[in-house]
Amino acid sequence: MNFDNILLFTDLDGSLLNKKTFDFNAASYLIKDCISKGINIIPNSSKTDLELNEICEDLDIPKIYISENGSCIKGLNFLSNSLNKEIILSRSKEIILKNFIENVDMNLRQKCLILENEPLQNQIEILGLPKDKIPKALNRKFSFPFIFEGNEDQEVQLKTIIKKNGLKIQFGGRVLNLGDEVSKGNAMKKFVSLLSKQTKKNYVLICVGDNENDFDMLDKCDFPCLVKNGPIKKMNFKNQCIFSTQEAPYGWVEVVNETLNKIEEIKNK
Numbered sequence: 001m002n003f004d005n006i007l008l009f010t011d012l013d014g015s016l017l018n019k020k021t022f023d024f025n026a027a028s029y030l031i032k033d034c035i036s037k038g039i040n041i042i043p044n045s046s047k048t049d050l051e052l053n054e055i056c057e058d059l060d061i062p063k064i065y066i067s068e069n070g071s072c073i074k075g076l077n078f079l080s081n082s083l084n085k086e087i088i089l090s091r092s093k094e095i096i097l098k099n100f101i102e103n104v105d106m107n108l109r110q111k112c113l114i115l116e117n118e119p120l121q122n123q124i125e126i127l128g129l130p131k132d133k134i135p136k137a138l139n140r141k142f143s144f145p146f147i148f149e150g151n152e153d154q155e156v157q158l159k160t161i162i163k164k165n166g167l168k169i170q171f172g173g174r175v176l177n178l179g180d181e182v183s184k185g186n187a188m189k190k191f192v193s194l195l196s197k198q199t200k201k202n203y204v205l206i207c208v209g210d211n212e213n214d215f216d217m218l219d220k221c222d223f224p225c226l227v228k229n230g231p232i233k234k235m236n237f238k239n240q241c242i243f244s245t246q247e248a249p250y251g252w253v254e255v256v257n258e259t260l261n262k263i264e265e266i267k268n269k
């Protein structure tokens with residue numbers, strides 16, 4: 001492995017940002033340190049473009065990210081100027097909604113509380129965001145966050161129908177997301193293959209996540225890291241995973257430091 005080119009893909013909520021307060025202060029120094037060493041930090045999140053733009057500004061990192069659970073890649077042009085500013089990997093929200101309405105029966109659909117149709121107060125409570133952040137969080141181009149009010153059997157039934165019709169439901173910690181057959185891992189692979197093709201370089205991939213919608217990205221990277229979020233999950237990925245003992249943002253610092261140390265050790269062997 002050539003460790004000169006490291007890309008660090010990270011989930012945000014519950015991985016880098018504290019799941020309740022969204023605080024990331026404890027990670028600021030390490031983020032700066034990574035950037036100064038030439039390690040690109042690429043948020044890979046269920047969040048929208050507008051939210052990710054703002055977070056990149058707050059984190060003081062370039063606006064290079066993957067939004068809406070693998071639906072769209074932004075900012076590859078910052079890494080190689082012949083690459084596109086935006087790469088869309090999903091069908092539009094309108095097509096997804098049409099497919100959902102045509103294929104899911106009324107009974108199951110009525111159990112899906114689609115967040116954008118809910119009153120503002122419910123949106124605030126469900127997303128745990130302040131009022132002024134709601135418009136950015138719901139400015140979605142490819143997916144519908146929702147709460148499912150049916151029982152477990154009905155949820156399995158819903159997921160089966162959705163899958164059969166080429167869509168996908170992903171769970172990101174607070175809400176379910178109805179979207180296209182996309183994933184954070186596949187978007188990351190696309191990102192890296194487009195970049196490698198242009199730069200003729202191989203990249204070492206570090207991934208940080210905390211939840212099931214991160215698992216396929218963790219499985220497709222060289223150094224998977226899982227940040228503690230609630231009950232400990234012992235997952236197996238293709239490569240050995242580093243688990244944090246603390247929650248975000250401290251857990252993020254813990255796993256990233258441990259990974260960078262591990263890389264140093266391998267380099268010095």
Ligand SMILES: [Mg+2]
Pocket residue numbers: 011012013014015172173209210211
């Ligand atoms: Mg998360």
